[in-house]
Amino acid sequence: MRITALEDLEKARERGTRSLYPSKTKIMVGMATCGLAAGAQEVYDALLDEINKRGLDVSLSQVGCIGWCCREPLVDVLIPGRPRITYGEMSPQKVPEILGALTRGEVAKKLAIGRLDEDENLVEGTKRSYLASGIAAANTVPSYKELGLFKNQLRIVLRNCGFIDPRNIDEHIARGGYLALHKVLNSLSPEEVIEEVTQSGLRGRGGAGFPTGLKWKLTRQAKGDVKYVICNADEGDPGAYMDRSVLEGDPHSVIEGMIIGAYAIGAAEGYIYVRAEYPLAVEMLTTAIQQAEEYGFLGENIFGSGMDFRIHISKGAGAFVCGEETALMASIEGRPGEPRLRPPFPSESGLWGKPTNINNVETWANVPVVIARGGDWYSRIGTETSKGTKVFSLVGKVENNSLIEVPMGISLREIIYEAGGGILAGRDFKAIQTGGPSGGCIPKELIDLPVDYEQLTQAGAIMGSGGMIVMDDRTCMVDIAKYFLTFLKAESCGKCIPCRSGIKRMHKILCDITEGKGREGDVELLEELAVVVKGGSLCGLGQTAPNPVLTALRYFRDEFDAHIRDRRCPAGVCKELIVYSIDSEQCTGCGRCVKVCPREAITGEKKEPHCLDPERCIKCGACYEVCKFDAIVRR
Amino acid sequence: MTITLTIDGRKIEAEEGSTILEIAREHGIKIPTLCYHEALRPYGACRLCVVELAGPKGSRLVSSCSYPAENGAVVKTDSPMVLETRKMIVELLLADCPDVKIVRDLAHEFSIEKPRFELEDSDCILCGLCVRACQEIVGVSAISLVNRGVDKKVKPPFEIASRDCIGCSTCVFVCPTGAIKLEDIGEPRLVHYWASDFEVVQCRICGDHYLSPEPITDYERLFDLS
Numbered sequence: 022m023r024i025t026a027l028e029d030l031e032k033a034r035e036r037g038t039r040s041l042y043p044s045k046t047k048i049m050v051g052m053a054t055c056g057l058a059a060g061a062q063e064v065y066d067a068l069l070d071e072i073n074k075r076g077l078d079v080s081l082s083q084v085g086c087i088g089w090c091c092r093e094p095l096v097d098v099l100i101p102g103r104p105r106i107t108y109g110e111m112s113p114q115k116v117p118e119i120l121g122a123l124t125r126g127e128v129a130k131k132l133a134i135g136r137l138d139e140d141e142n143l144v145e146g147t148k149r150s151y152l153a154s155g156i157a158a159a160n161t162v163p164s165y166k167e168l169g170l171f172k173n174q175l176r177i178v179l180r181n182c183g184f185i186d187p188r189n190i191d192e193h194i195a196r197g198g199y200l201a202l203h204k205v206l207n208s209l210s211p212e213e214v215i216e217e218v219t220q221s222g223l224r225g226r227g228g229a230g231f232p233t234g235l236k237w238k239l240t241r242q243a244k245g246d247v248k249y250v251i252c253n254a255d256e257g258d259p260g261a262y263m264d265r266s267v268l269e270g271d272p273h274s275v276i277e278g279m280i281i282g283a284y285a286i287g288a289a290e291g292y293i294y295v296r297a298e299y300p301l302a303v304e305m306l307t308t309a310i311q312q313a314e315e316y317g318f319l320g321e322n323i324f325g326s327g328m329d330f331r332i333h334i335s336k337g338a339g340a341f342v343c344g345e346e347t348a349l350m351a352s353i354e355g356r357p358g359e360p361r362l363r364p365p366f367p368s369e370s371g372l373w374g375k376p377t378n379i380n381n382v383e384t385w386a387n388v389p390v391v392i393a394r395g396g397d398w399y400s401r402i403g404t405e406t407s408k409g410t411k412v413f414s415l416v417g418k419v420e421n422n423s424l425i426e427v428p429m430g431i432s433l434r435e436i437i438y439e440a441g442g443g444i445l446a447g448r449d450f451k452a453i454q455t456g457g458p459s460g461g462c463i464p465k466e467l468i469d470l471p472v473d474y475e476q477l478t479q480a481g482a483i484m485g486s487g488g489m490i491v492m493d494d495r496t497c498m499v500d501i502a503k504y505f506l507t508f509l510k511a512e513s514c515g516k517c518i519p520c521r522s523g524i525k526r527m528h529k530i531l532c533d534i535t536e537g538k539g540r541e542g543d544v545e546l547l548e549e550l551a552v553v554v555k556g557g558s559l560c561g562l563g564q565t566a567p568n569p570v571l572t573a574l575r576y577f578r579d580e581f582d583a584h585i586r587d588r589r590c591p592a593g594v595c596k597e598l599i600v601y602s603i604d605s606e607q608c609t610g611c612g613r614c615v616k617v618c619p620r621e622a623i624t625g626e627k628k629e630p631h632c633l634d635p636e637r638c639i640k641c642g643a644c645y646e647v648c649k650f651d652a653i654v655r656r
Numbered sequence: 657m658t659i660t661l662t663i664d665g666r667k668i669e670a671e672e673g674s675t676i677l678e679i680a681r682e683h684g685i686k687i688p689t690l691c692y693h694e695a696l697r698p699y700g701a702c703r704l705c706v707v708e709l710a711g712p713k714g715s716r717l718v719s720s721c722s723y724p725a726e727n728g729a730v731v732k733t734d735s736p737m738v739l740e741t742r743k744m745i746v747e748l749l750l751a752d753c754p755d756v757k758i759v760r761d762l763a764h765e766f767s768i769e770k771p772r773f774e775l776e777d778s779d780c781i782l783c784g785l786c787v788r789a790c791q792e793i794v795g796v797s798a799i800s801l802v803n804r805g806v807d808k809k810v811k812p813p814f815e816i817a818s819r820d821c822i823g824c825s826t827c828v829f830v831c832p833t834g835a836i837k838l839e840d841i842g843e844p845r846l847v848h849y850w851a852s853d854f855e856v857v858q859c860r861i862c863g864d865h866y867l868s869p870e871p872i873t874d875y876e877r878l879f880d881l882s
Contacts, residue, residue: 342804357800357801361700362698362700362719362722362723364723364724510805510806511804511805512804512805513805514804514808515782515801515803515804515805515806515808516701516782516784516801516808517700517701517702517703518701518704518745518748518782519703519741519744519745519748521782521805521806521808522748522749522751522752523744523748525806526748526751529773529774546772549744550744552740552741553740553744553745556706556716556717556737556741557703557706557717557741557745558703559700559701559703559719
């Protein structure tokens with residue numbers, strides 16, 4: 022079933038279109054990892070079961086992550102001619118209600134959370150309305166265009182996630198897939214492709230933000246006939262799952278990007294290095310590669326152009342440091358995942374010593390759109406220095422824990438309060454952490470900061486791969502700094518002294534501070550160590566490891582001082598520093614606290630003010646939770 | 657091809673492709689090292705040899721043992737940034753390996769009396785010289801650096817007797833701290849390296865036991881003795 026001409030692609034497109042927009046009702050279940058973790062498999066099975074029992078003629082399909090992670094499991098219903106409705110927080114118990122409404126041509130209003138009136142094909146710049154003429158939009162269900170979470174999004178990388186069945190290549194083609202590749206192989210020279218990517222201003226989305234077009238150019242110009250392209254899908258930052266969602270929801274977007282890159286650079290082989298902790302992504306990629314090979318998009322003589330290119334999957338084995346490009350290549354080669362000295366850089370000497378272009382998942386997924394719509398189009402999105410969009414995993418103490426894609430330049434305030442829906446449980450915003458263990462915390466004073474590579478770096482953080490962790494007033498910033506150092510201490514490869522020993526000693530100081538053993542001079546020693554670890558480490562892991570501590574010190578120095586000088590944790594997090602006591606004026610002697618105390622630390626007569634023995638207290642906070650008179654004081 | 661670079665304000669001519677360390681040493685400029693050995697490929701792990709290299713976005717530290725000198729490069733081997741980094745590296749090492757002679761010598765050179773960190777007790781500085789020599793010179797790779805981060809150590813595979821060790825004692829020779837011990841464990845005289853035991857061969861002339869039998873055929877071939 023090889024596709025060599027545009028006519029063949031058209032036929033695949035027609036098949037895909039019929040599958041995407043069938044003439045009967047279509048039900049889609051979000052079954053990426055986030056959906057599955059919330060129970061989507063059980064919902065899917067219940068749907069299949071009920072559909073069969075009722076003998077309904079509907080099409081049931083699995084789709085990837087649309088980004089509304091906090092409302093999972095999600096089920097979308099598309100009745101021909103009517104708006105697409107998203108049902109949230111689905112469970113097997115709610116399935117009859119959905120199916121009942123659907124058979125009556127109605128919307129199950131209590132469960133509906135969103136409505137889409139039209140579908141956008143980003144690759145071709147076209148829109149397709151779901152509505153048949155005469156049908157009014159179901160205004161009772163909020164439109165995606167009005168919802169805070171979605172209205173500012175521009176989904177380029179995530180263009181197909183949540184819309185297509187990732188296992189169906191025809192559906193990917195129906196939404197413009199592989200058109201860019203056809204354009205490249207039929208009408209653009211490798212230099213012209215590089216020029217287009219350069220003009221777009223696309224910068225590496227893995228975190229460093231190196232200009233993609235320049236990297237491709239350097240690799241193309243490097244001496245040698247054998248070259249490689251690599252996709253870095255190691256995604257090790259805690260809280261980051263942008264790449265996972267792309268690989269699970271639309272693997273072909275990455276494959277097409279890599280084929281185009283291989284053409285531009287002159288590579289005949291590519292590797293996708295996926296972390297082993299992403300089994301579903303590995304499965305989707307394996308299927309997608311097989312399908313691409315069947316269609317002739319991979320293998321020999323692609324699209325009849327004479328170009329040969331194959332992609333291999335290489336799995337990680339549980340090391341964060343293997344996200345570093347030279348450690349990643351060592352791992353592919355079967356050597357221990359340790360970074361090596363640079364120069365030489367991978368574009369000159371990379372995998373097996375050959376010129377290699379390594380890019381992140383998100384970077385590759387942008388490429389087909391850059392080619393299809395043009396570098397100029399892409400460069401009009403974003404800011405002066407940071408073009409295009411960025412996918413963020415917005416997690417933590419925010420109402421809408423979600424996966425969003427927004428144009429660069431949007432402010433943190435818009436991300437947190439509009440897309441994010443504000444702070445969870447109405448608490449106060451304290452800081453947002455960007456860039457994972459290599460990044461930093463940005464405090465509320467800087468909430469209007471536009472998200473852009475340079476702006477974030479100036480504030481002391483970094484863009485990073487896209488993890489954004491929102492923190493409220495009950496977060497201890499010293500504890501956060503300790504958390505990241507704990508992570509990095511475990512993940513350091515151990516080769517160089519500044520990182521291996523420096524991080525170990527910084528971590529110990531932070532542990533002491535959070536345990537009430539901090540001393541005067543600890544902060545100064547932390548800063549001294551930070552300078553050396555930053556400047557002296559061999560690779561990016563060590564060079565950025567001090568960032569979380571440095572930003573915490575820059576913006577929350579008072580919290581460190583409170584821990585060290587007053588032996589107090591203002592946020593009430595560091596257990597050893599919390600002291601509970603009873604306010605005898607408030608205490609009514611009801612005895613609730615006595616009942617819940619696991620250590621019998623509270624004593625007292627009925628109806629008399631009670632007494633808390635700090636020696637026995639293990640600071641579990643149970644008494645604090647149950648007291649109705651605010652008599653338990655926590656310091 | 658000859659290039660010109662500036663080191664500590666001095667304009668120096670050098671062969672293209674040489675490292676900053678090689679050029680500095682040729683010109684009597686002192687740069688301390690721990691994991692560097694002229695017979696082995698640069699490793700860049702101790703970071704003691706860092707120098708300040710000027711760049712378009714400001715200067716940065718690079719390991720001079722590995723960094724190839726470029727035409728027009730401006731290098732400082734003793735700037736405050738360099739010296740502070742080296743001093744902290746030595747302080748960190750001293751806290752990890754307080755009883756190792758070369759570390760104490762370096763500490764003395766940098767005027768560090770007592771590290772500000774809790775003392776540990778290792779005699780291995782993880783310079784990797786033994787592993788690299790075993791791989792690059794001896795060619796058997798009997799030992800390797802295993803584990804990650806603070807658990808890193810030098811061991812044969814699975815920490816059991818290495819089947820590839822030939823008892824050549826190159827690792828013992830190249831180790832800067834004496835952490836690798838050559839042990840005699842009784843009669844017949846067995847030499848115990850990396851959990852590998854060898855019967856030692858006796859010299860026909862002086863009677864000293866000096867060599868494990870494994871590499872003998874290789875040495876005979878190498879020195880044309882058979």
